[in-house]
Amino acid sequence: MQDIFLNRYSAPVPRYTSYPTAPHFHQGITTQTYRDWLTALPAGSTLSLYAHVPYCDRLCWFCACHTKHTLSYGPVRRYVDALRREIRTVGALLDGQCEVSALHFGGGSPTLLSPQDMILVDTALRTAFQFHPDVEISVEIDPNDMDDGRFDALAAIGMTRASLGVQDFDETVQQAINREQSFERTRWVVDSVRAREVSSVNLDVLYGLPYQTVATVARTVEQVLSLRPDRIALFGYAHVPWFKKHQAMINEAALPDACERLAQSQLAAEMIAGAGYVAIGLDHFAWPDDSMARALADGSLRRNFQGYTVDGADALIGLGASSIGRLPQGYVQNMPATGEYQKLVEKGELATVRGTELTPQDRARGWAIERLMCDYEFSRADLLALFGESARPVLHDAHILASDPTSGFVAYGGDFRVTEQAKPFVRSIAAHFDSYLAKGRARHSAAV
Structure with missing residues (x-):
């Protein structure tokens, strides 16, 4: 029976982190549209903020995120200045009448920011928006970026969840995707954030990567489970070289076929569930007492551009180049090109270039x-x-x-x-x- 499903359902389809999906956004949603939608939010609405950092100090070939490689920190510093300007512009339109219940830093590599710039961005956000005392703050961490100064800065901004990309610990796989990251370094990062009383750790694992096998995936999952993360995300590698040109660096002949991908994902899921985690939707797992497992049980689990979430905020405000927001009326997306984004926000304008109004x-x-x-x-x-x-x-x-x-x-x-x-x-x-x-x-x- 599963072969029938595989033949019928293995064709490419969206990941459905929104509907309509982003390819169907259009330029009819303008900065004025976004301004009107923001100012129409009722006083007392809850907000979820997403801050995008589109820079990495190395480019992982498997990545499909909006990001770029930089060898110097100058472009990052200029981007931080623009991001702070956009934060002030959006915050002024809401005039402190809404409360932030969740904040997510994504990328790219948010931890590429210097400790000083992390604090500057956090200060700008807390000045422009009203934060709930129990706000959840999650940060995507590249373990290779981390040092004591960055750990301390993340603790200072109140990070409550650290999300680390593992992908696969097999050295052959890591070399094939230009992402060398040892288990020892990953364990050091997990121990370091927990030592600073961060309450939750999420680890991301990929299947379907070049040279991956059921055996390499099993070894990686065993190592991940030994760290006892609070949540695990198990994603299938999305090979989209027509969209992300650097993925052409990956040897397509080394990619597992659909049957092998399915075997890898099923074995990993069985191992994780066997360790006591609750399966959450298609690709997440959490301890039974985790808020995500509780949301699954009571029917309040949601899905947005960060994947599965317990975030029930009235609006999602996207900040930074390419970021996407969701308001009651529809979706908005910022200018993806970093330079053009900076020009817009430096003039005190919103950076919206497209979106869609919901019917x-x-x-x-x-x-x-x-x-x-x-x-x-x-x-x-x-x-x-x-x-x-x-x-x-x-x-x-x-x-x-x-x-x-x-x-x-x-x-x-x-x-x-x-x-x-x-x-x-x-x-x-x-x-x-x-x-x-x-x-x-x-x-x-x-x-x-």
């Missing part, structure tokens, strides 16, 4: 896709109660899927559920509800 149909389809990605099911009654007539086309699509015995999607007791065998292919099943997918020319990564 009632978008909201219904987006809700169904998010619930599938989080819970592997959605309720017909809930869909109708939330979206009324806009739910009808979604239910029509669900009926067609449920009527196909090979679809892996079944109707049961008013709920639409993905079968156990089809769960690894939930992205492909969710794609059946995507009314934009056939209209665009975007290319996506493999579904498995």
Whole structure:
């Protein structure tokens, strides 16, 4: 049966961290649109902030993030000045009437910032926005960047979750992706953040990398489990050299095929679950007492551009080049080109260059896709109660899927559920509800 699913559902599809997905954003969403959406946020709204740092001091060939390689710190310092300017501009429009419940630093490599610049950015954020006393602050860490000064700066800004990329500890795999990082150094970083009373550690593991095998993945997972992280993300490598040119440095002949990728992911998932972690959606795991596991249990788990999250804020504010925000009305994205982004914000302007306004149909389809990605099911009654007539086309699509015995999607007791065998292919099943997918020319990564 799984071979049937693999043949049917292994075609490239979006990761569904938003709906509509980013390739369908358009230039009709302008800086004035974003200004209007920001000022329309009701007083007392909760905010989640995302701050993007698009620089790395080495370029990992597997990476599909918006980032660039720099050999000097000068461009980073100029970018920090621009980021602080954008923070002041956006904060002034909200005028302190909203409260920040979560802050995420992503990249690139946020830990490329000097300790002084980390503090400067944090000061700008806390001056421009009102922070909740229990705000969650997560930072993506490159272990090779770290030193005592950076650890102390992260502690000073109140980091509550450290997220480290592991990928694979096998030396052959690391050389093939230009990411050399020893287990010993990774363990030192984990120990160092815990020594500074950081309450949570997340480790990212990849499968589907060049020269990876089931055996190398198993050894890496064993080492990861020995560190007892609070959360583990298990991602499939997205080979998109047409989108990220540096991925052409990877030997495509060394990439595992779909069957091998599936075997790697299933073995890793079994090992992690066997160690006592709760499986969260497609690719996350957490200890049973972790807030993400509790959110899964009570139905409040969400999915956004950072993946699975417990973040239920009313709006996500993206800061920095290429960053994406989500407001009640729709999505906005900043200028991706770093130089052009800096020119815009240095003039005191917003940096929005595209986005999309949500229609009632978008909201219904987006809700169904998010619930599938989080819970592997959605309720017909809930869909109708939330979206009324806009739910009808979604239910029509669900009926067609449920009527196909090979679809892996079944109707049961008013709920639409993905079968156990089809769960690894939930992205492909969710794609059946995507009314934009056939209209665009975007290319996506493999579904498995």
